[in-house]
Amino acid sequence: MTPVKQISVFVENKHGKLSSVARYLADGGVSIRAMCMADTTDFGIFRLLVSDYEKAEKVLKAAGITCSVTEVLVVEIEDTPGAFADAMAVLADNHISLEYAYAFLTPTIGKAYIIIRVEDNIGAAKILTDNGIKIVSQEEIV
Amino acid sequence: MFFQKDIETMPRKQLEELQLERLKWTVDYCYKNVPFYTKKLDEAGVTADKIKSLEDIRYIPPTTKADLRDNYPFGLFAKPMKEIVRIHASSGTTGKPTVVGYTKHDLDIWSDCMARICTAAGATSDDIVQISFGYGMFTGALGLHYGLEKIGATVIPNSSGNTEKALMYMRDFGTTALVATPSYALYMCETAKSLEYPMSDYKLKLGLFGSEGCTPEMRTQIENGWGLFATDNYGMSELMGPGVSGECRERNGLHFNEDFFLPEIVDSETLEAKPEGEYGELLVTTLTKEGIPLLRYRTRDITKLTYEPCKCGRTHARMEKVQGRSDDMLKIRGVNIFPSQIESVLISIDQVSPHYQLVVRREGFADTLEVQVELVDSSLLDSYGKIQQLQKDIGRKIQTVLGIQCKISIVEHGTIERFVGKAKRVVDLRKENK
Numbered sequence: 001m002t003p004v005k006q007i008s009v010f011v012e013n014k015h016g017k018l019s020s021v022a023r024y025l026a027d028g029g030v031s032i033r034a035m036c037m038a039d040t041t042d043f044g045i046f047r048l049l050v051s052d053y054e055k056a057e058k059v060l061k062a063a064g065i066t067c068s069v070t071e072v073l074v075v076e077i078e079d080t081p082g083a084f085a086d087a088m089a090v091l092a093d094n095h096i097s098l099e100y101a102y103a104f105l106t107p108t109i110g111k112a113y114i115i116i117r118v119e120d121n122i123g124a125a126k127i128l129t130d131n132g133i134k135i136v137s138q139e140e141i142v
Numbered sequence: 143m144f145f146q147k148d149i150e151t152m153p154r155k156q157l158e159e160l161q162l163e164r165l166k167w168t169v170d171y172c173y174k175n176v177p178f179y180t181k182k183l184d185e186a187g188v189t190a191d192k193i194k195s196l197e198d199i200r201y202i203p204p205t206t207k208a209d210l211r212d213n214y215p216f217g218l219f220a221k222p223m224k225e226i227v228r229i230h231a232s233s234g235t236t237g238k239p240t241v242v243g244y245t246k247h248d249l250d251i252w253s254d255c256m257a258r259i260c261t262a263a264g265a266t267s268d269d270i271v272q273i274s275f276g277y278g279m280f281t282g283a284l285g286l287h288y289g290l291e292k293i294g295a296t297v298i299p300n301s302s303g304n305t306e307k308a309l310m311y312m313r314d315f316g317t318t319a320l321v322a323t324p325s326y327a328l329y330m331c332e333t334a335k336s337l338e339y340p341m342s343d344y345k346l347k348l349g350l351f352g353s354e355g356c357t358p359e360m361r362t363q364i365e366n367g368w369g370l371f372a373t374d375n376y377g378m379s380e381l382m383g384p385g386v387s388g389e390c391r392e393r394n395g396l397h398f399n400e401d402f403f404l405p406e407i408v409d410s411e412t413l414e415a416k417p418e419g420e421y422g423e424l425l426v427t428t429l430t431k432e433g434i435p436l437l438r439y440r441t442r443d444i445t446k447l448t449y450e451p452c453k454c455g456r457t458h459a460r461m462e463k464v465q466g467r468s469d470d471m472l473k474i475r476g477v478n479i480f481p482s483q484i485e486s487v488l489i490s491i492d493q494v495s496p497h498y499q500l501v502v503r504r505e506g507f508a509d510t511l512e513v514q515v516e517l518v519d520s521s522l523l524d525s526y527g528k529i530q531q532l533q534k535d536i537g538r539k540i541q542t543v544l545g546i547q548c549k550i551s552i553v554e555h556g557t558i559e560r561f562v563g564k565a566k567r568v569v570d571l572r573k574e575n576k
């Protein structure tokens with residue numbers, strides 16, 4: 001139940017910014033496993049799970065892009081109706097609030113991964129595993 | 143340390159007698175050699191004989207930057223080109239540049255002025271000084287260059303531009319003093335820290351900064367970043383270049399070279415003299431200049447003067463750091479605002495860089511001010527809430543200082559332009575709608 005490292009990139013809502021971030025990563029040989037982009041009226045935060053977060057951070061910083069590495073939980077659920085609702089119910093019942101969440105599918109093994117950001121990663125991970133929900137490790141992302 | 147002690151510590155009475163004598167000479171010289179002034183002085187009914195005391199300067203009509211531009215290029219020169227040995231020009235943001243010419247005598251005085259200021263700041267013949275002003279038509283680089291050579295310092299005419307190469311010279315040549323704009327000195331420091339060399343490879347101990355304003359907070363950042371002692375000097379190409387005034391080690395105002403430049407502080411709207419110690423626009427009359435003498439030149443800079451003797455022993459008047467420019471002053475919803483006020487707020491906030499841009503717009507009938515700042519603290523990226531909180535905090539602090547609300551935009555680090563010369567911080571879009 002180890003938290004996974006996520007890269008966050010500050011982006012102004014400007015043309016071509018996302019593509020340039022993606023291009024720097026590609027040129028550095030880093031693959032994007034999951035991403036989410038949300039914005040307010042004048043700036044956004046681009047969040048990514050990547051194959052090699054250390055390299056991604058290095059490549060982006062060298063390009064002068066403001067970014068940081070934060071820890072998130074990756075929760076594995078069945079790719080079936082109701083599975084997501086059940087996982088969220090566990091968090092809600094234990095009064096764990098989400099700062100944000102996003103998801104991606106793994107078609108090969110028929111599972112869905114939900115990336116969640118909570119105040120207390122270790123506490124939330126314990127509650128989820130106690131309820132039979134699997135937490136994915138960094139190694140499994142790569 | 144003094145370069146010309148007897149003049150720099152001259153009793154005020156004696157200094158004022160010298161000023162009066164030179165003022166009369168300048169009025170007469172302008173009248174006889176510059177048709178623009180002949181006409182202007184005739185219209186005002188002023189002749190050198192009418193100037194009986196320094197206060198009588200108020201009868202002389204002021205000269206503006208527009209007068210220089212209207213007489214482009216050499217219309218205000220008082221000497222034939224045969225006697226002019228150097229030309230400089232300041233880039234005009236609007237229209238033609240303003241052009242100035244120097245006789246051999248003017249250049250001698252200029253380097254004396256600079257030598258005095260550099261010595262007062264603590265520079266000596268032991269210093270290795272790197273000049274990071276752009277050489278060329280701009281007066282900054284050559285002004286400092288000749289002054290520093292005059293005191294025997296080793297000058298590296300590095301100019302502006304390639305920052306990494308400039309830093310290499312600094313490390314390899316053991317540069318002890320830096321001539322730059324404050325914002326470029328700060329940028330160089332940021333760059334130095336991003337390179338693989340430790341800061342202990344740099345030997346800087348003195349900064350001779352000028353050409354743009356510097357808030358106390360920015361100065362502290364530069365001093366802490368480089369571990370140097372920062373001094374300010376002041377001037378403008380119309381008057382000569384840098385060398386009009388500069389700080390001594392007391393750093394309690396910039397000593398005017400009063401035997402060459404006569405300062406006045408006036409109300410920028412009525413042009414009435416302000417009492418000593420009150421803020422107003424600085425007017426300067428050149429007292430010995432031959433190439434392009436100027437009477438009561440409107441600098442547009444807002445400052446104040448004190449004639450109290452300084453602890454350093456100099457008797458020449460001290461001007462306070464320029465608070466802003468009467469034409470940079472933004473009037474937003476009836477409130478007077480100087481960009482330097484906003485800068486002093488930003489520099490106290492660690493999460494953003496000190497580089498900023500102001501955008502003024504007219505929306506409907508109301509003026510709005512947008513302050514763009516760069517995010518440097520990447521730990522805030524974890525949540526929108528933290529960035530929005532930062533926006534709110536900055537907005538509240540600026541409102542406390544300015545008394546008006548403004549919009550704070552957080553932009554990516556490195557996207558606001560770094561200026562090597564005078565920083566252009568304000569984009570006023572209201573003018574486009576007129």
Ligand SMILES: [Zn+2]
Binds near residue numbers: 391392452453454455
């Ligand atoms: Zn002094």
